[in-house]
Amino acid sequence: MIFNSLTYLLLLLVVVPLYWWLPRTPRQWLLLTCNLAFYGFWRFDYIPVMLASVTADYVAALAIHSTLSPRRRRLFLVLSLMFNFGLLGYFKYTIFAVENFNALSQWLVGHTALGVPNILLPLGISFYTFHSVSYTVDVYRCFIAPTRDYVLFANYVTFFPQLIAGPILRAREVMGQLDRRPAFAASDLIYGLQRIIGGLFLKVVLADNIAGFVDDGFLIPAASLSAWDSWALALLFGFQIYFDFSAYSHIAIGTARLMGIRFPENFNFPYSALSPRDFWRRWHISLGSWIRDYLYLPLCGARVRDDSLGGIAVAAEAETTARRRTIALIVTWTVMGLWHGAAWSFVLWGLYHAVLIAAYRLATAFGAPGRRVAAAGWLLTFPLIMAGWIPFRAASVGDALALWQHLLNWRDYLDPTFLGRGYFLAALPRNLAPNYYLLAVALILAVLVAHALRNWLFRIRPPMSLWLPTEAMAYSVAYSVLLAGIFIYLQPVRQFIYFQF
Amino acid sequence: MISVRDSSIALALGCLGAGFLLHLLAAGEHVKFENIGLGINTSGVFLKHAGDAVHCVYVSTGADCVEATRQADKRATVLWLGASQLHGVNAFKDGDKTAPWLVHDAVLKDDAWVVTFSQPNANFQEHLVIFEELLTRMKVDALVLAAVFDDMKEVGVRDEIRDGIEAPALRQRLETSDFGRRLVTRFGRSIADNAAPAAAPIFEEPGLAPAEVSVAQGTQAGAAAAEGAAAPAVKSDGAPGPEHAYLQQRVESTLDALMRRHSALWEDRGELRSRLIWLSHAATRRALEFRNIIFGIDSTQWMIKVEGAQYDLNFAAFGDLLARAHRYGIPVLVYVAPRPTNAHFPYDLDHYSRFKSAIGAVALSNGARLINLEDSAPGDVWGQIDNGVGVLVTDVFHFTAQGHAGLAGALTPAVRELVRSVRAASQP
Numbered sequence: 001m002i003f004n005s006l007t008y009l010l011l012l013l014v015v016v017p018l019y020w021w022l023p024r025t026p027r028q029w030l031l032l033t034c035n036l037a038f039y040g041f042w043r044f045d046y047i048p049v050m051l052a053s054v055t056a057d058y059v060a061a062l063a064i065h066s067t068l069s070p071r072r073r074r075l076f077l078v079l080s081l082m083f084n085f086g087l088l089g090y091f092k093y094t095i096f097a098v099e100n101f102n103a104l105s106q107w108l109v110g111h112t113a114l115g116v117p118n119i120l121l122p123l124g125i126s127f128y129t130f131h132s133v134s135y136t137v138d139v140y141r142c143f144i145a146p147t148r149d150y151v152l153f154a155n156y157v158t159f160f161p162q163l164i165a166g167p168i169l170r171a172r173e174v175m176g177q178l179d180r181r182p183a184f185a186a187s188d189l190i191y192g193l194q195r196i197i198g199g200l201f202l203k204v205v206l207a208d209n210i211a212g213f214v215d216d217g218f219l220i221p222a223a224s225l226s227a228w229d230s231w232a233l234a235l236l237f238g239f240q241i242y243f244d245f246s247a248y249s250h251i252a253i254g255t256a257r258l259m260g261i262r263f264p265e266n267f268n269f270p271y272s273a274l275s276p277r278d279f280w281r282r283w284h285i286s287l288g289s290w291i292r293d294y295l296y297l298p299l300c301g302a303r304v305r306d307d308s309l310g311g312i313a314v315a316a317e318a319e320t321t322a323r324r325r326t327i328a329l330i331v332t333w334t335v336m337g338l339w340h341g342a343a344w345s346f347v348l349w350g351l352y353h354a355v356l357i358a359a360y361r362l363a364t365a366f367g368a369p370g371r372r373v374a375a376a377g378w379l380l381t382f383p384l385i386m387a388g389w390i391p392f393r394a395a396s397v398g399d400a401l402a403l404w405q406h407l408l409n410w411r412d413y414l415d416p417t418f419l420g421r422g423y424f425l426a427a428l429p430r431n432l433a434p435n436y437y438l439l440a441v442a443l444i445l446a447v448l449v450a451h452a453l454r455n456w457l458f459r460i461r462p463p464m465s466l467w468l469p470t471e472a473m474a475y476s477v478a479y480s481v482l483l484a485g486i487f488i489y490l491q492p493v494r495q496f497i498y499f500q501f
Numbered sequence: 502m503i504s505v506r507d508s509s510i511a512l513a514l515g516c517l518g519a520g521f522l523l524h525l526l527a528a529g530e531h532v533k534f535e536n537i538g539l540g541i542n543t544s545g546v547f548l549k550h551a552g553d554a555v556h557c558v559y560v561s562t563g564a565d566c567v568e569a570t571r572q573a574d575k576r577a578t579v580l581w582l583g584a585s586q587l588h589g590v591n592a593f594k595d596g597d598k599t600a601p602w603l604v605h606d607a608v609l610k611d612d613a614w615v616v617t618f619s620q621p622n623a624n625f626q627e628h629l630v631i632f633e634e635l636l637t638r639m640k641v642d643a644l645v646l647a648a649v650f651d652d653m654k655e656v657g658v659r660d661e662i663r664d665g666i667e668a669p670a671l672r673q674r675l676e677t678s679d680f681g682r683r684l685v686t687r688f689g690r691s692i693a694d695n696a697a698p699a700a701a702p703i704f705e706e707p708g709l710a711p712a713e714v715s716v717a718q719g720t721q722a723g724a725a726a727a728e729g730a731a732a733p734a735v736k737s738d739g740a741p742g743p744e745h746a747y748l749q750q751r752v753e754s755t756l757d758a759l760m761r762r763h764s765a766l767w768e769d770r771g772e773l774r775s776r777l778i779w780l781s782h783a784a785t786r787r788a789l790e791f792r793n794i795i796f797g798i799d800s801t802q803w804m805i806k807v808e809g810a811q812y813d814l815n816f817a818a819f820g821d822l823l824a825r826a827h828r829y830g831i832p833v834l835v836y837v838a839p840r841p842t843n844a845h846f847p848y849d850l851d852h853y854s855r856f857k858s859a860i861g862a863v864a865l866s867n868g869a870r871l872i873n874l875e876d877s878a879p880g881d882v883w884g885q886i887d888n889g890v891g892v893l894v895t896d897v898f899h900f901t902a903q904g905h906a907g908l909a910g911a912l913t914p915a916v917r918e919l920v921r922s923v924r925a926a927s928q929p
Contacts, residue, residue: 001749006756041749190508216657217810219687224813395686431809433656472507479515484522487766488773492753 001041001160003251004203005492011038016258020184027181028151031159038160039123046122049087054154056083057132061139061146073140080136088129091121096342124164126339130290131157135171137294144172152179161255165248167266167286174261182260195254197482203247205485210240210443213436218393222402226429227412228437230390230403231383235440237393238386239447242270245284271385272451274377275364276356279385287339291332299328330354340392345400348391356384523766529776539621540886540896543591548602550609556588556601556617559661560634566616570639573614577923578640579916580616582628583647586838586908587619589899591884597902603909604916613920615645620662624655624811625818626684627662632822633674633681634665636829643919644826645912646819646869648860649838650853651898653815654807663688680821805847807856816859823867830926833869834919835860839878839908844895870915877911878904 001008015034022030036047060080064073094117102112135156138144147153156175162168182188217233225233249266256263266285273279280288300320320328330351337350387407391400406412412429430437503511539545547556553572557563570578581587587601598606601617608615618631628646635641658666665671666688675681760767826833837857840846846853857873864871882904886896900907 005749005753006760007749007752010756041752044748186509187505190505190512193512194508212657215687219683220810220814221817224810229810431811431813433654433808433811469503469507472503472511475503475508475511476514476518479512480518480522483515483519484526487519487523488526488770488777491757492749 001038002492003248004200004208004490006490007041012255012258019181019259024181028149028155028178031155031178032151035155035158035160035163039158039163042123043120046120049091049122049125050128050158051154053084053087053128053132054157055150056080057136057157058146058150058153061136062148064136064140065146077136077140081133084129084133084136088125091119091125093338093342094119127166127168128157128163130168130287134168134290134294138171144175147175147179149179159256161252162263165245165252166284167249167252167263168290169263169286173264174256177261184260188257188260192254192257195250195257197254197479197486199247199250199254200486200490201247201482202243202250204489204491207240207244207247208489210236210243210439213439214240214393217432217436218395218399220432222394222399222406224431225403225406226431227406227409228430229432230406231386232430232432232436232440233393233403234386234390234407235443236436238271238389239440239443241389241392242267269451271382271447272378273381273385274374275381276353276360276384278377279381280353280357287336291336295335296328296332299331300325326358329358333357344397345391345394348397348400349388352388352391356388523773526773526776527766527769539585539589540591540884540899541893543589543884543886543896543899544593545585545588545621546590546593546597546599547588548599550602550605555605555615556599556619558588558618558620560618560631560638560665561661563618566618567635567638570614570616576612576614577642577920578614578616579608579643579645579920580618580632580635580641581645581647582623582631583617583619583838584623584649584652584898585619585621586647586649586898586900587617589884590905591882591896591899591901593902598905598909599902600905600909600912603906604913607909607913608916608920611917611920613916615916620659622652622655624652624657625815625822627658629681629818629822629825630658630662630665630671630675630684630688633825634662634668634671637668637670637674641831642923643916644831644833645916645919646822646833646835647838648819648835648856649898650807650848650856651805653812653856654805655815656811658684658688678821678825680817684818804849807848807852812856816863819860820863820867823863823869826869827867832919832922832926833864833867834915835864835869835871836912836915837871837873837875838898839900839904840875841883841895841897842876842879843881844883844897846897847894870919872912872915874908874911878907882907
């Protein structure tokens with residue numbers, strides 16, 4: 001099921017009251033039924049795959065917990081990991097592997113060796129695999145005790161608000177809340193609605209309308225574009241994916257809150273980041289912290305921290321060598337790229353971020369940057385992050401490199417034949433329609449204004465006492481615009497970008 | 502932090518405010534997008550010929566045109582694709598005829614049937630989709646294409662045309678070329694497909710690679726191509742055809758229909774979206790007017806830039822369209838559209854010249870014929886249009902019925918010749 005649909009709103013209207021009305025056991029079954037129906041609205045035939053993953057980890061966790069033998073515990077863990085990543089590998093990477101093998105075979109012996117298999121990627125498999133794996137690993141690490149309640153565990157992995165695109169939750173964050181329903185609070189209901197409204201607006205009004213520009217722009221051969229065009233496309237896609245993905249997180253968090261369940265935040269104004277490292281503490285926080293705890297830190301040979309603040313944490317740096325950290329960084333980001341998609345362009349995107357973070361580490365090796373330097377960091381970080389979206393969105397590595405080439409070629413920024421005609425803008429070679437540039441500039445300004453509003457406007461206190469506080473008044477005006485926009489644009493014409501991962 | 506009480510009040514006020522905004526927007530004037538850009542006193546005219554529909558806008562709304570060609574099955578069918586110049590008539594009065602009507606009438610005695618599909622600001626990507634979609638519904642023996650320089654800047658494929666790409670048969674046809682595959686990837690994505698717009702389709706069925714479209718010669722070519730397309734529905738991305746719509750789609754359609762039945766405002770959402778676009782255009786216009794006043798810009802000498810990127814993309818679509826027609830054995834006549842000869846032509850004339858040369862070269866390499874009709878509507882036959890900043894200038898696209906007669910008169914001999922070539926090729 002897709003969030004930006006009438007169907008989903010209807011589901012909430014039915015499920016939320018029932019959730020608060022039913023006692024524990026029927027409530028658990030209600031949630032499980034709802035989760036499976038939510039998933040089955042896409043395709044019923046992939047529900048068994050998801051349940052197989054759930055069952056494997058349920059059994060593996062109990063098996064690990066049942067023995068004190070380190071060898072047996074490790075064996076059960078390895079079996080669980082093999083099963084989970086085997087499923088993920090089969091569904092997500094088989095075609096990629098076969099295509100690469102065929103390309104190699106074509107190059108070496110002049111013909112392809114394997115037929116490309118007929119495999120459809122199950123929705124959300126990357127997300128629920130990470131859920132399951134984190135649970136089993138946490139049991140192995142003795143961070144949590146496994147549950148014997150299969151329905152509860154299945155609800156943790158398949159809980160519908162986060163099933164398709166996260167946030168990636170740890171068992172200790174939500175399992176208790178799912179088990180013992182928090183007390184009903186009207187504030188949760190209001191807060192949940194606020195988040196859902198905000199998320200729907202970001203998705204159906206902003207992301208979906210920017211998408212048309214982005215899709216048209218990336219359809220154009222890179223050779224027809226200039227440096228300014230490449231920047232415009234990178235910026236537009238950067239905003240599209242931010243609005244799209246953060247919208248999903250808003251709606252997920254809001255939906256969970258309607259049921260009194262608190263999810264961790266997944267975004268925190270990522271485009272105001274002052275460094276690449278800061279960006280990854282603000283963008284897809286749950287994935288950053290997952291990768292850190294279950295991949296990066298083990299690769300570093302460092303102690304695993306028991307928090308989820310997001311980003312590739314550096315708390316364990318003293319415990320390992322710089323070389324090992326660098327290797328871990330590269331491996332981590334390659335995996336991060338491949339997790340997003342089975343294509344070399346995603347690997348390129350991952351490695352790009354590895355280079356950014358490594359460069360930042362080098363630059364700050366002799367001490368933390370001062371306040372002014374940090375502020376200037378935004379001016380550097382923002383364009384670097386935006387340029388990084390190019391391989392993420394481009395159809396191929398070749399296209400991505402061609403667009404990057406435009407960005408790096410100073411001649412692409414100015415057309416000398418137009419200089420001296422008295423109209424400076426004419427000297428900036430651009431091949432896209434003016435709307436692209438206007439929209440990109442408008443979005444940058446809008447984000448800056450939103451940031452300013454958040455920081456300053458709501459703090460303004462009127463000189464007299466009003467019937468409604470200024471903040472509430474501002475909210476009511478905002479809701480008017482948001483709800484009208486959602487009403488006009490709500491239609492499931494586009495799925496969320498992260499559905500593919 | 503505000504209290505629960507204040508938050509609830511804010512939410513309730515927000516609902517009321519949204520209702521107010523929506524009703525305010527709904528109370529505005531109806532926006533007729535088909536008439537936008539047609540100029541002062543210019544209207545869209547789609548004439549019938551002896552009761553037969555011979556001129557339509559979209560395939561989805563042009564069942565009459567398709568049906569009429571089926572009635573005239575024995576005749577050679579000539580498909581004419583163009584932009585608003587074909588249906589826009591300045592100072593229209595009863596009895597006036599459009600170029601599509603006149604050409605249809607003229608070649609009828611040659612036992613040929615000309616059917617025209619024209620859309621405002623149509624580009625070659627859209628023509629490519631329409632051409633292939635029509636081949637799935639009717640036989641096409643020859644094709645006439647209008648080459649309009651201004652339309653080379655137009656972006657994308659509009660909803661009315663892209664909806665057709667959801668049909669597996671059309672997808673299959675489009676995917677027989679690189680460019681077509683890119684179009685399908687961009688515009689043919691169903692909501693239920695499990696692939697992001699960013700990536701190439703995650704899933705392709707190897708056994709269902711785009712089938713070779715049968716290539717026949719002469720008058721049977723179109724029919725053969727159409728038959729080929731009528732093959733059983735084939736999915737190429739894991740998405741079932743409409744007959745096997747996902748549960749999500751079915752339920753959503755039902756709920757949407759329910760909402761439409763019970764809420765006039767919901768029913769009007771398409772119109773509300775149009776009005777928002779219209780409002781943004783109006784705001785842009787005000788901003789430009791303000792700019793012109795401040796900087797003293799003389800907007801009578803306005804210039805329209807045809808952006809290189811869109812130009813390249815549309816040109817690639819043009820090449821692909823001609824290559825496909827060539828492959829199907831459908832002869833093509835391309836003409837450079839008329840333009841005013843005695844008024845300011847608001848384009849980079851060097852670019853315009855290069856456009857004509859390039860069109861000619863691509864036509865030649867694909868066995869198509871090119872004729873230049875840019876001077877076929879001379880004199881004072883052109884309308885006037887607001888150039889976007891409140892200044893009336895010559896409308897360089899739309900003319901009076903006299904202009905239509907000029908275009909038809911210049912085009913008819915070439916169409917007759919096209920029909921003769923079709924007949925000659927069909928002789929055993």
